[in-house]
Every structure is written in structure tokens, then in C-alpha cells.
Amino acid sequence: xxxxxxxxxxxxxxxxxxxxxxxxxxxxxxxxxxxxxxxxxxxxxxxxxxxxxxxxxxxxxxxxxxxxxxxxxxxxxxxxxxxxxxxxxxxxxxxxxxxxxxxxxxxxxxxxxxxxxxxxxxxxxxxxxxxxxxxxxxxxxxxxxxxxxxxxxxxxxxxxxxxxxxxxxxxxxxxxxxxxxxxxxxxxxxxxxxxxxxxxxxxxxxxxxxxxxxxxxxxxxxxxxxxxxxxxxxxxxxxxxxxxxxxxxxxxxxxxxxxxxxxxxxxxxxxxxxxxxxxxxxxxxxxxxxxxxxxxxxxxxxxxxxxxxxxxxxxxxxxxxxxxxxxxxxxxxxxxxxxxxxxxxxxxxxxxx
Amino acid sequence: xxxxxxxxxxxxxxxxxxxxxxxxxxxxxxxxxxxxxxxxxxxxxxxxxxxxxxxxxxxxxxxxxxxxxxxxxxxxxxxxxxxxxxxxxxxxxxxxxxxxxxxxxxxxxxxxxxxxxxxxxxxxxxxxxxxxxxxxxxxxxxxxxxxxxxxxxxxxxxxxxxxxxxxxxxxxxxxxxxxxxxxxxxxxxxxxxxxxxxxxxxxxxxxxxxxxxxxxxxxxxxxxxxxxxxxxxxxxxxxxxxxxxxxxxxxxxxxxxxxxxxxxx
Numbered sequence: 001x002x003x004x005x006x007x008x009x010x011x012x013x014x015x016x017x018x019x020x021x022x023x024x025x026x027x028x029x030x031x032x033x034x035x036x037x038x039x040x041x042x043x044x045x046x047x048x049x050x051x052x053x054x055x056x057x058x059x060x061x062x063x064x065x066x067x068x069x070x071x072x073x074x075x076x077x078x079x080x081x082x083x084x085x086x087x088x089x090x091x092x093x094x095x096x097x098x099x100x101x102x103x104x105x106x107x108x109x110x111x112x113x114x115x116x117x118x119x120x121x122x123x124x125x126x127x128x129x130x131x132x133x134x135x136x137x138x139x140x141x142x143x144x145x146x147x148x149x150x151x152x153x154x155x156x157x158x159x160x161x162x163x164x165x166x167x168x169x170x171x172x173x174x175x176x177x178x179x180x181x182x183x184x185x186x187x188x189x190x191x192x193x194x195x196x197x198x199x200x201x202x203x204x205x206x207x208x209x210x211x212x213x214x215x216x217x218x219x220x221x222x223x224x225x226x227x228x229x230x231x232x233x234x235x236x237x238x239x240x241x242x243x244x245x246x247x248x249x250x251x252x253x254x255x256x257x258x259x260x261x262x263x264x265x266x267x268x269x270x271x272x273x274x275x276x277x278x279x280x281x282x283x284x285x286x287x288x289x290x291x292x293x294x295x296x297x298x299x300x301x302x303x304x305x306x307x308x309x310x311x312x313x314x315x316x317x318x319x320x321x322x323x324x325x326x327x328x329x330x331x332x333x334x335x336x337x338x339x340x341x342x343x344x345x346x347x348x349x350x351x352x353x
Numbered sequence: 354x355x356x357x358x359x360x361x362x363x364x365x366x367x368x369x370x371x372x373x374x375x376x377x378x379x380x381x382x383x384x385x386x387x388x389x390x391x392x393x394x395x396x397x398x399x400x401x402x403x404x405x406x407x408x409x410x411x412x413x414x415x416x417x418x419x420x421x422x423x424x425x426x427x428x429x430x431x432x433x434x435x436x437x438x439x440x441x442x443x444x445x446x447x448x449x450x451x452x453x454x455x456x457x458x459x460x461x462x463x464x465x466x467x468x469x470x471x472x473x474x475x476x477x478x479x480x481x482x483x484x485x486x487x488x489x490x491x492x493x494x495x496x497x498x499x500x501x502x503x504x505x506x507x508x509x510x511x512x513x514x515x516x517x518x519x520x521x522x523x524x525x526x527x528x529x530x531x532x533x534x535x536x537x538x539x540x541x542x543x544x545x546x547x548x549x550x551x552x553x554x555x556x557x558x559x560x561x562x563x564x565x566x567x568x569x570x571x572x573x574x575x576x577x578x579x580x581x582x583x584x585x586x587x588x589x590x591x592x593x594x595x596x597x598x599x600x601x602x603x604x605x606x607x608x609x610x611x612x613x614x615x616x617x618x
Contacts, residue, residue, distance in 0.1 A: 052525060074525045085515060087522035091540040104527035152526065 003066040005030040005188040006051060006156055011060035013046055013212075020046045021212045024060065028156075028205070033182050033189045035203035037196060039235070043212040044192045045160060051190060052158050053077045065155055075104075078155035082162045086145040088133045094120070094144055095129040101152035119151040120144075122181065139170050146178075150185060159191040163198065175201050196236050200224065208232045229353035233278040238324050240284070241351065242277045246270065254350065259319035260295050267350035276351040281311070281326035283347040286333065292342040298323060300337045314339060382598060389591035407592035417593060420577035423489055424558060427573055431496035432553035436546055438497070439504030444538065447512035448520070458509075465502045472498055473566040480567060487569040495563035500553040507552070511545040544612050551608035555601050 004027035011024035021043045028034050036044035049055040051062060053074035061070050069077055080101065089097050095116050102112045120126045123143035128136070136144065142162060149157055159178075163171045179202045182189045193199055199206050200220040208216040208223060208231070215235075216228040227233035233241055244258035246269045253266045256277055269275050285292060296318040303312035310327040323341065325333075333339060390403035411417050445451065446458050464472065476495050485491060516538070523537045524530075539546065561575040568576060574597055581590050 054521060054525075074521075075527045075529060079525075081522070081525045083518055083522055085518055087515075087518040089519060089523070089537060089541075091543075100523065100528075101526035104529075104532065148526070 002030060004028055004063075005032075005065060006190065007061075007063040007066075008047070008051075009061040009063070011047070011050060011057045011062070013043075013050065013055065014058045019212055021050075021057070024214060026207060026214060026217065028188060028190065030065075030188055031186050032204045033179065033191065033202060034205045034207060035199040036190065036192045036207050036209055037194070037199040037203075037235075038209035038215075039194055042194075042209045044194075044207075044209045046212075047209070048081075048158050048160055048190065048192050051156070052079055052081050079158055080149035080152055080154040081158040081160060082142075082145045082149050084161045084164060086141045086162075088141060088144060088148070090133050092133075093129070094125070094131050094133065094136070097133065097144055098129075098148045098151055100148065105152065115151055119147040122150070122184075123147045123177075138166055139174065142166065142174060143177075146181070150181075150187065154187065156188045156190060159189060161192050161194070163193070163195075171198070172201075178202055200236075208235060210235070226349050227278060227351065230276055230351050233276070233349070233351055238281050238326070240279045240281065240323050242279065242321070244275060244277060246273045246275055256350070259321060260316065263293075263348055264345060265348045265350045266346075267352070269350065269352050273352065278349040278351050279343055279347065281324040282309075283343055284323060284325050285342045286325070286327065286331065286339040288340075288342050289344070291346070292344050295341040295343055297338055297340050300333045300335050300339065302335050303333050314341065316341070385591050386595045386598070388588055389595040391588040391591070394588070407588040408596075410589050411592045411596065414589075417574075417577060420572055420574045423571050424574040427489055427493050427496060427564075428554045428557040431493045431557050432500060432550050434493075435497050435500035435504045435553050436508075436550045439501050439549060440508050440539075440542070440546065442501075442505050443508040443512055444534070447509055448517060461505050462502045464498060465506070469499065469560070469562045473563040476563065477566050487567050489568065489571045489573075491567040492564045492573060495567050496553075496557040496560060499560070499563065500556055503556070504549040504553060507549040508542065508545055511542060516541055548608055548612050551604050551611075555604045555608075558597070558601060558604070 006026075006028040008024045008026045011021055012019070013021035024047060036047060038044045046055065050057050053069070053072060057070065061068055063069065064078055089100065092100070095113075098119050099112045099116045102115060107115070117126060117129065120129055123146055125140060125143055125147070128140070128144075133141065133144070142165075145162070163174050163178075166174060175198055178189075178191075182202075191202065203220055206216075206218065206220050206223045207214055210231045216223050216232040218228075223232060224236050227236060227239075230241060233239050242258045242260060244256040244263075246254045247257045247262065248255035249268070249271060250264065253264055254269050254275075256263050256265055256275055258277060263277060265277055284295075288294070296316050298314035298316045301313045301315055301322065303310055307329075309329055310325075310332060312325040312327060312333055313322050314325055314333075315322050325341075327333060387400060389407055390400075390405070391407065392401040392404040442461055446454055446461075451457060473495065476491070476498065480487065480491055519541065520533050520537050523533045528536065559575065560573075561579065564573045565576050565579065572580075574593070578590060578593055578597070581587065581593075
């Protein structure tokens with residue numbers, strides 16, 4: 001087994017009496033694209049700053065390629081960062097910006113020139129080398145920041161909400177580009193964002209963080225389809241969480257008693273435990289289908305057209321619970337209409353945390 | 354009444370007020386400059402010039418020229434030192450959490466509120482106690498005392514959060530602390546450094562009371578002018594005064610030009 005590119009061991013961070021991070025244990029595989037995802041104040045940027053060396057953790061260790069770098073300053077870590085505001089050097093040319101890291105490493109002039117040109121070509125801005133920073137658009141600045149950080153061939157590239165300042169269309173385009181560049185250079189990327197769609201679009205691994213702790217770690221599909229906690233289930237896309245109590249344990253599953261009835265759900269929990277059943281809006285159907293069970297009739301409260309689908313909320317008659325629905329493009333429902341909701345028990349996920 | 358005339362009449366008091374105000378400010382300077390070109394021996398009306406004889410006299414006077422050199426040396430050296438010290442202090446206080454940081458900052462800017470006369474007396478007593486002879490060096494020290502707080506205040510106000518991020522990026526890319534200062538902070542702060550240097554130069558160039566009290570044989574231009582005035586009015590004093598004024602204006606203009614130009618992206 002190879003060493004992880006990055007390893008956090010029992011990291012804790014306190015600012016005064018405020019706990020920013022606690023019990024962070026995480027290993028990042030070399031060459032992977034890891035996304036730290038969470039709401040603002042969740043601790044993801046703090047963790048990134050600890051990895052970059054800009055903050056000293058209150059406790060714990062940071063290892064990069066198996067070496068303890070907890071006490072190593074940013075300049076001597078094999079990491080570079082793409083900052084949120086790009087932090088380009090306004091008084092230097094674009095080539096001067098990109099070459100800066102090579103210059104600091106004492107790379108010979110001619111090699112500096114070649115590698116700078118290669119890095120600029122990689123981000124599609126090879127023709128801009130002589131220009132000044134203020135002549136560039138936001139998206140172009142972002143690419144220069146990326147080229148500047150990658151040109152020194154870091155072991156780990158840190159990205160601190162780099163797409164936050166871009167408009168939606170450009171952001172989606174840059175996501176694809178980031179992903180493509182990461183695949184090409186093979187560097188480990190650690191990317192911070194609060195946008196869960198962005199996280200799913202680019203990440204090999206998503207680390208969900210909330211309130212200074214790691215909530216969930218896994219591939220996007222796993223984190224979305226089988227969330228490990230109530231927080232993850234709600235934060236990653238829309239969800240219906242039905243609270244309930246375990247009333248029986250079966251082979252490979254449990255029976256959960258909820259306001260909507262008793263469901264047999266895969267997973268394990270003790271009898272009497274307070275749990276929740278997660279049911280994604282797209283898994284609720286307005287008509288019967290093979291393998292599905294009926295949840296009851298519901299009255300549509302509101303609905304809206306989102307292009308690829310209809311989004312609606314409907315109040316269940318038996319429990320009074322408001323459920324979120326995501327219906328196919330051609331299945332139009334109107335407020336006031338009554339539908340019978342069905343769901344496949346296989347889509348129900350037991351949430352114990 | 355035709356409308357244009359009415360508009361002119363209404364504007365009249367405004368223009369009269371403006372003329373009075375600017376006249377009040379600039380008339381003395383205007384009179385000083387005018388009579389520096391006086392043809393006769395006394396700088397009072399009637400004006401019978403123009404003549405450059407008094408300027409010739411000033412530039413031919415070795416004492417004047419020595420004082421001029423002294424003024425230039427003191428202004429440049431004390432301003433340079435004020436900017437360097439002010440910059441380092443501002444950098445330390447803006448970028449690091451120091452114990453008693455607020456207090457240190459307060460003490461650094463406090464001299465701005467003290468009158469030059471008090472500072473001059475304090476310096477005089479201190480130099481006497483320490484046995485430091487009065488010289489150009491003590492004048493220079495005095496000017497650092499008054500200009501350092503100014504440089505610090507200007508530079509500190511210009512060290513923003515964005516700039517701290519840019520410095521962080523340089524460190525992240527492998528720059529040592531001195532490289533961050535030399536390659537990032539100083540070039541980025543260039544307009545502010547320039548502004549504080551030139552402001553210091555104009556303040557030092559004009560300064561009289563400290564220069565008067567802590568100097569003896571080597572004096573600066575304002576002190577030399579003062580000793581000339583003691584022997585009575587003379588168009589030569591007008592000439593040298595006009596020259597001092599010209600240099601001050603030129604410095605401010607250079608400052609304005611550079612800072613103004615740098616404001617544009």
C-alpha cells in the first residue's frame with residue numbers, strides 16, 4: 001500500500017474559546033481530487049489553511065507524503081494554493097506572476113521561461129505572457145492563479161473556493177477545465193467549496209464538513225445516495241427526512257416506525273433507537289410502480305417548472321408532513337391536485353446520526 | 354431684466370467671496386514673490402523691477418548656499434530614514450499580532466499631536482543631558498521625530514487585507530520573508546512610500562523651530578533666513594523665501610503627479 005499524499009491526525013483548532021476544528025482524521029490518496037464541502041463556518045477553509053501552513057493547529061499532526069510538516073512554514077511545504085481572490089501580483093506581468101515560484105526556487109532563467117510558457121499554454125493563455133494583470137477578466141485571472149500554483153509542480157494543490165467569484169456559466173466551464181487539468185497533471189487537488197453541485201461535478205472524494213468536524217467522506221455517488229448523517233442528507237441536495245424509531249431488527253435491515261407507517265429499511269440499528277429515513281424527492285412517484293409501496297395521498301401545495309424537471313411540494317393527508325417532489329418534465333401537477341405518493345423501499349436510506 | 358445679466362449678478366457675490374478667500378491666502382505669498390524681483394534696495398512699494406539682482410545675490414552668498422545644501426541633506430536623509438522606519442513599524446503592526454500592539458501604535462502616532470515647539474524643547478534638553486553637540490545630525494534626528502509618525506500613519510493605512518493575501522501567496526510560492534518585503538510589499542506600496550517620502554521632505558524643508566533650537570553653526574535655510582530677517586527687511590530675503598516656496602510647490606506637484614497617476618489602473 002502506498003503512502004497517502006496527505007494525512008491529518010487528530011487535528012484540532014481553537015481560536016480563543018471558539019472551537020473551529022475537532023478530531024479531524026483524514027487520509028487523502030495521491031492523485032485524487034478531494035473536495036472539502038460544507039457551509040461557511042464549517043471549518044473547511046481552516047483545514048485548508050492548516051494544510052497550506054498558514055495556520056498552526058492547536059493539536060494534531062499534518063503529514064504530506066508521510067513526512068510530518070506540522071511545523072514547516074508555507075514556503076517550504078510541497079503545497080501551493082489558488083486563493084479565493086487569486087492574490088496575483090499586480091505589479092508584475094503575467095509571465096512574471098507564473099514564473100515567481102520558479103524564481104524563488106532558483107530555477108535557471110531559460111528553464112523558467114519554458115516552464116512558464118508551458119503552464120500558460122496548459123490553461124489556454126499562452127498568448128498573454130507579456131500582458132499586465134489588470135488587462136485580464138475574472139476567469140482569466142483564475143487560470144493565471146492556477147498556472148502560477150501548478151508550474152512549481154507541487155505534491156498537493158490547494159484551491160480555496162477558487163470559482164466563487166465567477167458567474168454560473170463560467171463556473172461550470174471552469175469546473176470541467178479544472179477536472180481535465182487535474183487528470184492531465186495527476187497532482188493531488190484539495191478543493192474547498194460550499195457548492196454541493198460543484199463538489200459532485202469535480203470531486204473524486206467529497207469530505208462533508210460541518211461545525212468543525214467531518215460528517216461524511218466518500219465518492220460523490222455514495223455521499224449523495226447513502227448519506228451517513230442527517231446533516232449530509234440535507235446538505236447534499238434536497239431531501240425528505242422522515243424521523244422515526246427502530247421497532248424491530250431483521251436480517252440485514254430494521255423496521256422503522258414513522259408517522260407515515262412502518263418501513264423495512266436496509267442497515268443496522270438497535271431497537272428503540274431514534275433514526276431517520278432519507279427519501280430523495282426524485283425517488284417519490286405520483287403513481288404506483290412495481291416494487292413500490294404507497295405512502296398515502298397528498299395534496300400538492302406548490303409546483304414550479306425547472307426545465308429538466310418539475311419541483312413540487314405536497315402535504316401528506318395521513319401525517320400532515322410536507323414532502324418535496326421532483327417530477328419528470330412531462331408530468332405536470334397543479335397546486336390543489338391530489339396525488340398518491342409511492343416509493344421503492346430500496347431507495348430509502350437509514351440515517352442513524 | 355434679460356436673464357443672462359441676472360445670472361451674472363447673482364453669481365457676483367459668489368465670485369467676490371472666492372476672490373477674497375484666495376486673496377487672503379495667497380496675497381502675502383504674491384507680495385513676497387513680487388518684491389523678490391524688486392529693483393531697489395527695499396521690498397516695499399512702489400515696485401520698480403523686474404530685476405534678478407537679489408536672486409544673484411542669494412546664489413552668490415556662500416552662507417546661503419551652505420544653508421541650502423544643509424537643508425537638502427537634512428530633508429533627504431531624515432525623510433528616507435522616516436520612511437524606512439515608518440514602513441517597518443507599519444508592516445510589523447499590520448501583519449503581526451504584537452503584545453501591546455495598540456499601545457505601541459498609539460505611542461508611534463502620538464507625536465503628531467505635540468507641538469513642534471514642545472518637541473524642540475524636549476530634544477534640546479535631551480541632547481544637553483546626553484552631551485550630544487548641536488549639529489545637522491541633531492536637526493535630522495528632530496525631523497525624524499516629527500516625520501516618522503506621519504510616514505507610519507500613511508503606510509499603516511495602506512496595508513490592507515488584500516495585500517496581506519498577496520504576500521501570503523508569495524510565501525506559499527516559496528518566498529523568504531525578505532523576498533516578500535523586497536519583491537511584493539515594497540513594489541505594491543510604492544505610491545504610499547513615495548507620498549510619505551515627499552510629504553516628509555516638504556515638512557523638513559520648511560521646518561524652523563526644531564532646526565533653530567538644536568543647531569549651532571551648521572544651519573538650514575529657514576534658520577538662515579531668520580537670522581537675515583533680524584538685520585532688517587531686504588529683497589534678498591524675499592528672493593530666498595520665494596526660492597524655498599518654489600521648491601515646496603515643486604515637491605508637492607511631483608507628489609500629486611505620481612500619486613494621481615498611480616490611482617489610475
